[in-house]
Amino acid sequence: MAAEPKKIIIDTDPGIDDAMAIFLALRSPEVQVIGLTTIYGNVYTTLATRNALHLLEVAGRTDIPVAEGSHVTLTKGTKLRVADFVHGADGLGNQNFPPPEGKPIEDSAAAFLVQQAKLDPGEVTVVALGPLTNIALAIQLDPDFAKNIGQIVILGGAFAVNGNVNPAAEANIFGDPDAADVVFTSGADILTVGINVTHQVVLTGSDREKLASSNGKFAQYLTKILDLYFSYHHEAYNTDGVYLHDPTAFLAAVDPTLVTCMEGSVRVQTSGITRGLTILYNKQKRFGEITEWSNKPTVKVAVTVDAPRVVKMIMDRLVES
Numbered sequence: 441m442a443a444e445p446k447k448i449i450i451d452t453d454p455g456i457d458d459a460m461a462i463f464l465a466l467r468s469p470e471v472q473v474i475g476l477t478t479i480y481g482n483v484y485t486t487l488a489t490r491n492a493l494h495l496l497e498v499a500g501r502t503d504i505p506v507a508e509g510s511h512v513t514l515t516k517g518t519k520l521r522v523a524d525f526v527h528g529a530d531g532l533g534n535q536n537f538p539p540p541e542g543k544p545i546e547d548s549a550a551a552f553l554v555q556q557a558k559l560d561p562g563e564v565t566v567v568a569l570g571p572l573t574n575i576a577l578a579i580q581l582d583p584d585f586a587k588n589i590g591q592i593v594i595l596g597g598a599f600a601v602n603g604n605v606n607p608a609a610e611a612n613i614f615g616d617p618d619a620a621d622v623v624f625t626s627g628a629d630i631l632t633v634g635i636n637v638t639h640q641v642v643l644t645g646s647d648r649e650k651l652a653s654s655n656g657k658f659a660q661y662l663t664k665i666l667d668l669y670f671s672y673h674h675e676a677y678n679t680d681g682v683y684l685h686d687p688t689a690f691l692a693a694v695d696p697t698l699v700t701c702m703e704g705s706v707r708v709q710t711s712g713i714t715r716g717l718t719i720l721y722n723k724q725k726r727f728g729e730i731t732e733w734s735n736k737p738t739v740k741v742a743v744t745v746d747a748p749r750v751v752k753m754i755m756d757r758l759v760e761s
């Protein structure tokens with residue numbers, strides 16, 4: 441008998457690769473998407489909510505609730521960095537889609553996360569695709585959240601490689617380093633997939649052509665919005681291909697055998713020129729003194745990925761009509 445689908449909540453800032461991950465999730469029999477929560481990152485939170493509702497309408501899945509997340513960082517910062525130069529002013533490749541008809545639910549993202557984790561302790565997975573503010577707020581709102589939530593799979597960090605905002609920091613961690621440090625040290629069951637891994641998972645120009653020639657609804661939609669993402673990657677990285685950040689993190693939540701991990705404590709630099717830097721203590725040295733990593737709960741950090749298998753899964757599920 442097939443296992444019950446895993447309940448997941450996607451915390452998202454859509455976002456072109458977020459749209460891919462959401463559609464992929466809706467095509468994945470291993471999971472049941474029980475909600476989307478929104479956050480700033482690729483766009484501001486208001487637009488993230490609008491895009492989340494829009495994507496569910498495109499998919500014909502308006503039964504899935506959307507809970508709006510924080511408009512400010514954990515420390516109430518309002519100077520947010522949004523990546524409209526990557527995703528377009530509308531977050532979805534400047535396609536001028538009509539506004540959604542639906543509305544978010546009354547509960548905030550953090551309240552929704554707390555409530556769902558409590559309803560089904562140990563059974564809900566959060567796939568966090570943006571800055572970690574909502575997750576940190578949930579941890580602060582309910583001391584049992586870290587214990588109640590099944591697993592938190594994070595797209596975030598740059599472990600022993602350069603960042604994508606600057607040489608130190610990856611965009612999601614840079615978006616709210618204080619929140620990230622709260623989440624990594626919370627004791628929850630955490631798997632983080634950083635750009636050290638996602639930069640190995642590339643959708644090529646010829647993959648995009650395959651999507652374009654499929655009659656599938658998602659394939660057609662994604663072909664349109666991917667244009668801008670390709671141009672950005674061409675400019676920034678000189679490649680004819682795009683990094684599949686969010687879909688890779690989602691698939692790691694579905695099938696952990698797609699990645700291999702190291703386990704240790706992760707701390708985040710919250711100030712100075714390396715703000716947003718993620719450092720994993722790999723436990724190989726027993727330090728003679730107490731450090732900021734000592735006695736912190738451990739998390740899993742993805743270090744290798746079966747990129748061909750990930751790309752194939754993404755293509756198979758999105759090309760299908």
Ligand SMILES: O=c1[nH]cnc2c1ncn2[C@@H]1O[C@H](CO)[C@@H](O)[C@H]1O
Pocket residue numbers: 455457458482523526569604605610611612635685686
């Ligand atoms: O150069 C960049 N600056 C900011 N965000 C980026 C950049 N490149 C990609 N992303 C976005 O940030 C997440 C991965 O870090 C992904 O959502 C990706 O689309």
